[in-house]
Amino acid sequence: MDSAAWQARDLAVLWHPCTQMREHLEGTPLIAVRRGEGVWLEDYDGRRYLDAISSWWTNLFGHAEPRIAAAIAEQARQLEQVILAGCTHAPAVQLAERLLERAPAGLSKVFYADNGSAAVEVALKMSYHAHVHAGQPERSLFLALSNSYHGETLGALAVTDIPLYRRTYAPLMMQPRFVPSPDAFLREAGETWEDCARRAARGLAAALEQVGERVAALIVEPLVQCAGGMRMHHPAYLAEARRLCDAFGVHLIADEIAVGFGRTGTFLACEQAGIRPDFLCLSKGITGGFLPLAAVLTSETIYQRFLDEARERAFLHSHSYTGNPLACAAALASLAIFDADRVLERNRERAALLGEAAAPLADLPGVAEVRQCGMIVAIELARPDRGPHPPEQRRGRTAARYAVEHGVLLRPLGDVLYWMPPYCIRAEEIARLGEVTRLAILHAAEVAGA
Numbered sequence: 511m512d513s514a515a516w517q518a519r520d521l522a523v524l525w526h527p528c529t530q531m532r533e534h535l536e537g538t539p540l541i542a543v544r545r546g547e548g549v550w551l552e553d554y555d556g557r558r559y560l561d562a563i564s565s566w567w568t569n570l571f572g573h574a575e576p577r578i579a580a581a582i583a584e585q586a587r588q589l590e591q592v593i594l595a596g597c598t599h600a601p602a603v604q605l606a607e608r609l610l611e612r613a614p615a616g617l618s619k620v621f622y623a624d625n626g627s628a629a630v631e632v633a634l635k636m637s638y639h640a641h642v643h644a645g646q647p648e649r650s651l652f653l654a655l656s657n658s659y660h661g662e663t664l665g666a667l668a669v670t671d672i673p674l675y676r677r678t679y680a681p682l683m684m685q686p687r688f689v690p691s692p693d694a695f696l697r698e699a700g701e702t703w704e705d706c707a708r709r710a711a712r713g714l715a716a717a718l719e720q721v722g723e724r725v726a727a728l729i730v731e732p733l734v735q736c737a738g739g740m741r742m743h744h745p746a747y748l749a750e751a752r753r754l755c756d757a758f759g760v761h762l763i764a765d766e767i768a769v770g771f772g773r774t775g776t777f778l779a780c781e782q783a784g785i786r787p788d789f790l791c792l793s794k795g796i797t798g799g800f801l802p803l804a805a806v807l808t809s810e811t812i813y814q815r816f817l818d819e820a821r822e823r824a825f826l827h828s829h830s831y832t833g834n835p836l837a838c839a840a841a842l843a844s845l846a847i848f849d850a851d852r853v854l855e856r857n858r859e860r861a862a863l864l865g866e867a868a869a870p871l872a873d874l875p876g877v878a879e880v881r882q883c884g885m886i887v888a889i890e891l892a893r894p895d896r897g898p899h900p901p902e903q904r905r906g907r908t909a910a911r912y913a914v915e916h917g918v919l920l921r922p923l924g925d926v927l928y929w930m931p932p933y934c935i936r937a938e939e940i941a942r943l944g945e946v947t948r949l950a951i952l953h954a955a956e957v958a959g960a
């Protein structure tokens with residue numbers, strides 16, 4: 511069967527995530543993917559697409575990475591799944607040990623979930639519950655950053671500040687307080703990234719002065735607000751946030767679901783600020799992009815608060831596939847690759863190549879900024895004064911369609927094009943990515959009549 515046949519069968523039965531289905535019904539073709547290898551996806555007609563977005567930021571070392579595939583196959587022959595309440599198994603234990611070795615000192619316990627939003631739910635509930643145990647049930651308010659994204663289940667969506675996802679469901683959700691984002695794109699004339707971060711931290715301090723006694727936790731996406739348009743900030747914000755949270759008895763939740771596992775250049779983004787969060791949420795890249803899995807790492811102090819004879823003092827939260835052995839085996843294989851292939855070291859060279867390929871894009875018409883944090887590059891399509899292009903021009907979408915037609919899978923966030931490729935990307939593939947993106951931006955400007 512060719513791609514067209516799969517597309518037709520798909521549209522008869524499937525409802526896709528985060529998608530206005532009408533666009534596909536009216537002609538935008540789905541990419542029907544038959545196989546993947548390295549940075550490439552191949553459709554049923556043999557056309558290839560460079561996966562510049564790591565399949566929603568999950569893939570680390572390329573598609574169908576043989577070592578991870580083999581680890582899953584071997585584990586599947588031993589034990590595919592077992593309830594993690596009352597039982598344990600080697601992959602879950604070993605993975606917890608390996609994650610804690612790489613996490614900031616002072617995190618000592620791992621709670622598994624099975625997707626990013628679920629990890630955020632766990633962290634929010636655990637934070638509140640820990641305050642209840644400490645005799646402070648009034649700490650039921652969460653602080654989140656403006657332009658944040660933490661997932662789409664109701665708790666995670668409540669601390670998300672992207673109207674496109676949040677607005678409709680707002681009446682269903684708890685109300686957090688949003689504090690200024692340290693987003694460096696919003697820096698004022700003459701401000702450095704660090705100045706901008708410190709200004710946002712003053713906004714956080716002001717909020718804490720007002721409501722600090724009622725706050726359970728501040729949740730942040732360290733260094734890059736990914737779904738919010740790959741907006742980046744200086745690590746000074748995280749250091750300040752840690753200091754302020756400590757001063758006001760507030761937990762700090764680091765949502766590294768998108769930025770963990772080397773995306774920002776360090777294994778964890780928090781490392782760049784030298785901080786230890788009270789809760790560290792991990793998912794996406796944790797299995798190298800093979801299987802759904804999430805983990806919330808926390809401290810001994812938090813863990814100890816839940817120990818009691820009374821069952822209801824426990825953290826009674828569960829998902830059926832929590833700590834799935836196949837997913838844990840994939841994650842262990844993925845962590846082993848970090849060491850075997852010296853991934854972080856080699857990523858420094860790749861990040862430099864990505865930066866070189868992206869730099870000339872800043873001079874193209876309709877581009878306001880090119881920014882980079884480790885293995886993440888963002889190209890902001892906006893006016894020279896940083897104001898948005900007229901939305902009806904749909905530059906991001908036009909550019910992405912052009913790129914897909916020319917064999918590069920981009921999926922812009924509004925008018926922000928970005929690259930977050932698998933780490934196995936080669937120099938010639940980076941060059942191709944740069945060239946197709948250049949042509950795509952020019953095409954979008956031309957279509958807009960600029």
Ligand SMILES: Cc1ncc(COP(=O)(O)O)c(C=O)c1O
Pocket residue numbers: 625626627628630659660661662731736737765766767768769793794
């Ligand atoms: C920072 C962040 N947190 C949470 C999530 C939610 O993860 P999931 O899509 O696995 O529910 C995402 C997903 O993009 C994310 O980027």
